[in-house]
Amino acid sequence: MKIHDSLNSAARFAASRWRAAGLEGRKEEQQLWARVNVYRDFISATGQVYLFEDYLKRLAPPPSAHASTALETRKDAANSQKAMEFLLKDFNETLEPEQKRSVLLLIHQVNFVADTGQLDTCEDYINNRLDYAPLAIAHFATRDEAEAWLKGTAEPPSPSFILIGDEYYQAVYTREDNARFIYRDYIIEPYIGELTAGGIPTTPPSFGTRAEAEAWLKDHPASPFDFVSIAGEYYFAVHHKRLQRHTLHHVASALTKWEEMKKAAEQEKAEDAAAESEGEDE
Numbered sequence: 001m002k003i004h005d006s007l008n009s010a011a012r013f014a015a016s017r018w019r020a021a022g023l024e025g026r027k028e029e030q031q032l033w034a035r036v037n038v039y040r041d042f043i044s045a046t047g048q049v050y051l052f053e054d055y056l057k058r059l060a061p062p063p064s065a066h067a068s069t070a071l072e073t074r075k076d077a078a079n080s081q082k083a084m085e086f087l088l089k090d091f092n093e094t095l096e097p098e099q100k101r102s103v104l105l106l107i108h109q110v111n112f113v114a115d116t117g118q119l120d121t122c123e124d125y126i127n128n129r130l131d132y133a134p135l136a137i138a139h140f141a142t143r144d145e146a147e148a149w150l151k152g153t154a155e156p157p158s159p160s161f162i163l164i165g166d167e168y169y170q171a172v173y174t175r176e177d178n179a180r181f182i183y184r185d186y187i188i189e190p191y192i193g194e195l196t197a198g199g200i201p202t203t204p205p206s207f208g209t210r211a212e213a214e215a216w217l218k219d220h221p222a223s224p225f226d227f228v229s230i231a232g233e234y235y236f237a238v239h240h241k242r243l244q245r246h247t248l249h250h251v252a253s254a255l256t257k258w259e260e261m262k263k264a265a266e267q268e269k270a271e272d273a274a275a276e277s278e279g280e281d282e
Contacts, residue, residue: 002176003053006105011040013102017090032086035079035126039109042118042125045135047157050175055112065091065107071114079126080119084110132224133238134187138171139163139245143182146171150180161185163240166247186257188249191225192236193258196251204229210248213237217246227251 018033043052056063067084071077084107091103113122125135137160140146146164150156150171158173162182170185205220206229207213213230222239229235234251 003049003056007040007044007049007052010102010105010109011037013099014106029086032083036083036087036106036110038126038129039083039106039113039122041129042113042122043109044159045125045161047137047160047171049158050155051116052109052112053175055115056108059108063104063108065104066111067107068111068114070117071111071119074114074119077114077119077123079123080110080114128224133191133240134161134168136161136163136168136240136243139240139243141165143169146182150182156180161187163243163247166249186261188236188238189254189258189261192249192251192254195225195236196255200227200234200251204234207231213248214246222246 014033014037018030018037021027021030021033043049065088067081067088071080071084074081087103087107087110091100091107094100094103113119129135137157138146138149140149140162141164143164146162146169150173155175156171156173158171160171162169162171164182168185168187169182171182173180204227205213205216207216208231210230213228213235217228217237217239221241222237224241225236225238227234228237228248230248236249236251236254238247238249240247
C-alpha cells in the first residue's frame with residue numbers, strides 16, 4: 001500500500017473512532033481522537049510524507065507499538081505524551097488486524113514528530129492551525145525560481161503550499177514517477193471572504209506605498225493577519241512566522257475570486273443533483 005493510502009486509511013479509522021466517541025458522549029476520548037489525526041495533518045502540511053515513509057522503513061521489523069524515548073524525556077510534551085498513552089492503550093485493546101495496523105501507524109506518526117525534533121513546531125501547529133493562515137513552506141519571488149527549486153531538489157517537500165510573490169501555489173512531487181508540477185491554489189481567498197464578512201476595521205493602518213507598509217509590518221508583525229490600507233486600497237496582511245515574512249493580498253481582487261469560487265461550487269452541486277435525478281428517473 002502506498003504511503004498516502006496508508007495515511008488516509010489511518011485517518012479514516014481515527015475519524016470513525018472520533019464519531020463513535022461523540023455519539024456515545026465520551027468527550028475526552030473524542031478530543032484525543034481529533035488530536036491524533038492532526039499529527040498526520042502536520043506531516044502532510046509540511047511536505048514530509050515521503051520522509052515519514054523512509055522513517056517507517058528504518059524501524060526494526062516488525063515495527064512495534066512503543067513510545068519514542070525522545071517523547072518520554074520531554075517534560076514539556078504532556079499533550080503528545082497523553083496522546084501516545086491513549087494510542088498505546090487502544091492498540092492493546094484492538095483485536096481486528098487492519099484496525100490494529102491503523103493504530104500502529106498513528107503511533108508512528110507521533111514518534112516521527114518526536115524523533116525528528118519537531119515536537120515544539122507540531123504543538124504550535126496543533127494549537128494554532130485554526131487561527132493561522134495556511135502553512136507555506138517556502139517563498140519565491142518568481143515562478144521561474146519556484147520551478148527551478150522544484151526541479152533542482154532531489155526530493156522536494158510534497159505536497160506543500162509555497163508562496164510566489166503574494167500568491168499561494170501548490171507544489172507537488174511524486175516519488176513513484178518523479179512527476180513535479182506547480183499550480184495556483186486559491187486557499188487564502190475563503191479566509192479573506194469570511195473575515196471581511198465580519199467587517200473591515202474602519203481605521204486600519206494606512207500607508208502611501210507598499211514599501212511603507214512592509215517596513216511597518218516588519219516592526220509590527222500581524223498576529224497572524226490584519227487589514228491594512230495602501231494608497232486607499234484594502235490589503236490583507238498575512239504573517240508567515242515560519243518564513244519570517246508577510247504577504248499582502250488585495251482584498252477586492254480576493255473577494256471577486258471568492259465569489260467566483262462559490263458560484264462554481266454551487267453550479268457543480270446543481271449539476272450533480274441534476275445528474276443524480278436523471279439517474280433515478282431511468
